Amino acid sequence: MSSSATSAKEPRKKRSWPMIAAVLVAGALVTAGILALLVNIMERKEEAKSPYFHVKNLDEKTFDPAVWGENFPLQYEGYKKTSEMPKDEQATPPAGDPRKFMAKSKLKEDPRLVTMWQGYAFSVEYNEPRGHEYMLQDQQLVKRVTQFKQPGACLNCHASIPQVLDSIGGDKAAAWATMNKTPYKEAVKHANGPIACIDCHDPKTMKLRVTRPAFIEGIKEYKAGQGIKEYDVNKQATAQEMRTFVCAQCHVEYYFKGEEKTLTFPWDKGLTVDDALAYYDEVGWKDFEHKLTGAPAVKAQHPDFETWSNGVHASAGVGCADCHMSYTREGATKVSNHQVASPMRSDATINSSCLTCHHSTEAEMKQRVNTIHDRYEHAKDASFDALDALIKDIEKARKSGVAADKITEAQKQQRKAQFFMDYVVSENSRGFHAPAYTISILNDVTDASRKGQLALRGDIGAGAAAASTASPSSSPSATASPTSATH
C-alpha cells in the first residue's frame, strides 16, 4: 500500500510539465469549446431573429400570405389557425347566411345594450369578436352593413390595407382618401381578404411595421400632446413598442371625421376615457341622437389599446404580443404564436405567456383572471342599472313636460354616462387589461347617471352642474354633422 503511495510520488513530480501542458491544452480546448458554443449561440440568436429560408422573394406586392408561408411555414400555420373557434363560442347563423357558424350575440346577453343604443345601428346587431380569419366576412354580413349605409373607411381594420390601396391604385395617400369616402359596397370590391403578413411585416427585413395612416397620424397627435414633435412611429418606436402598436392600428376607439369619412383616433389630449370625451366635446361630435331621450350620444368602440395603456402591464412594458402571441420554441428558433387569440384558451398558452413572468400555476392564473371578470361583471351590473334608469327617466320627463333646461342638463349627463359605459363594455378583456381603471370608469357612470336624475328633479341646475362635466360650454347636438351614422 505504502509502496504504491511512494511510487506514485515520483511520477507525479516527473509528470508536472506534461500536467501543465495538459492543463493548458485542456484549457485551450475548453476556451475553444466555449468560443465555439458562443459562436453557436450567437448564430442561433441570429437565426432566431431572422430565420430566412428564402424559398420565395417577398416584396411590396406579395399580398398572398400563402407565398410568405413558403418562407415561414410555422408562422403561416399559426396564422391560418385564427379560423379555429371553440365550440362553446359558436352560434348558428340565420337562414340563408353562408357562414357555417358565427359568434354569439352580445345584445341577447344584455338587453340594456339595446336601450343604450336606441336610434343607432348597433341596437340591431352586435356580436362577440372572433378570430382574424373572419374579419372581412363578418363585416360584410353584419346587419349594420346590410341594412345601413356605411363608408369604405370600415375596411381600414377589416381587410389587408396594402392590398386594397394597391387595387385602388395611384398615390397611396390619395387611394386611402378614396377608400374612406367610397360607399362600403363599392369599396369592398377592392378587398381580397383579412389582415395579411404584409400588414404587419416589412417584406424585405421582416421587421414589424405600421401600415395604417390613422394610427401613424393618431400616435403623432398623441405624442405632440406629450411635447414630442413630428413623431414617426415606424422610425422612432422601440421593437418592444411595436409589439403593441401593430395591434393598436385596429384595437382602438375611433370615429370617421367629416364628409371625407377620414378614420381618426381622438388622442390629442391623451389616452384616457376622459381625454376621449373631452376631444369629442371640443369638436362637437355625436354618433347619433338617442331615440328615447334626444341626447347627443357618442358610440365607443373596442378601446383595447387605450385601456391596456392605463394598466400595470403597460407600465411594466408588457405588450399585446407578450400575452396574445407568446413564444414557443421549435428547435433553436423562437416562434411567435400567430394564432392571435385569448391567452386563457389553453394551459399551453397560459404557460407560454403568463408563466414566463408570474411564478404561479395555470390554475392559479385562471383563477386570478376569473376573479377580475367577476368583479367587473358585478360593478358593470350596478352602473348599467343606473344608466338604464336615467334613460327611462329622461324619456318620461320629456313626455310629461319637464322644463327644457333640466332635460338638457340630464341629456349631457347621459352623454357622459353612456360613452363611459360603452367604453367599458366595448373593451374586449372584461376588465383584465386594467382592472382598477375599469372599475373607476364604471363608478363615473353611476355618478353621471345619478347627476342626470338630480338634474331632472331640479336639484342640480345648469350652473351647479357645469363644474362637474368635462366640457360644459360645448353644444355637441348643435354642431355635430347631421350625417354621422358611421357604424
Ligand code: HEC
Ligand atoms: C386590421 C385590424 C386588426 C389588427 C392589426 C389586429 N386585429 Fe385583432 N381583431 C380585429 C378584428 C376586426 C377582430 C374581430 C374579427 C371578427 O369578429 O370577425 C379581431 C379579433 C381579435 C381577437 C379575438 C380572437 C378570438 O379568437 O376570439 C383578439 C384576441 C385580437 N384580435 C387580438 C389582436 C392582437 C394581439 C393584435 C396584434 C398582434 C391584433 N389583434 C391585431 C382587427 C385587428
Ligand code: HEC
Ligand atoms: C398581460 C397579458 C395581456 C396583455 C399585455 C394584453 N392582453 Fe388582451 N387579454 C388578456 C386576457 C387575460 C384577456 C381575457 C381573455 C379571456 O377571458 O378569455 C384578454 C382579452 C383580449 C381580447 C378579447 C379576446 C376574446 O377572446 O374575446 C382582445 C381583443 C384583446 N385582449 C386584445 C389585446 C390588445 C390589442 C392588447 C394590447 C393593446 C392586449 N390585449 C394586451 C391578456 C392580455
Ligand code: HEC
Ligand atoms: C397582426 C400583426 C401580424 C401579422 C398579420 C403577422 N405577424 Fe408575424 N409577427 C408579429 C409579431 C408581433 C411578431 C413578433 C416580432 C418581434 O417581437 O420581433 C411577429 C414575428 C414574426 C416572425 C419572426 C419570428 C417569430 O415567430 O417571432 C416571422 C418570421 C413572422 N412573424 C412571419 C409572419 C408571417 C409569414 C405572417 C403571415 C402568414 C405574419 N407573420 C403575420 C405580428 C404579425
Ligand code: HEC
Ligand atoms: C412579460 C411579463 C408578464 C407577462 C407575460 C404577464 N404578466 Fe401579469 N404582471 C406582470 C407585472 C410586472 C405585473 C405588475 C407587478 C405585479 O403585480 O406582479 C403584473 C401584474 C399582473 C396582475 C395584477 C394586475 C393588477 O392590476 O393589479 C395580474 C392579475 C396579472 N399580472 C395576470 C397576468 C396574466 C393572466 C397573464 C397572462 C395572460 C400575465 N399576467 C402575463 C408581468 C407579466
Ligand code: HEC
Ligand atoms: C379602427 C379599426 C376599426 C374600424 C374602422 C372598424 N372596425 Fe369593426 N372591429 C374592429 C375590431 C378591433 C374588432 C374586434 C373587437 C370587437 O369586436 O370589439 C371589430 C369587430 C367588428 C365586428 C364583429 C363584432 C361586432 O361588432 O358585431 C363587426 C361586424 C364590425 N367590426 C363591423 C365594422 C363596421 C361595419 C365598420 C364601419 C362602420 C367597422 N367595423 C369599422 C376594428 C375596427
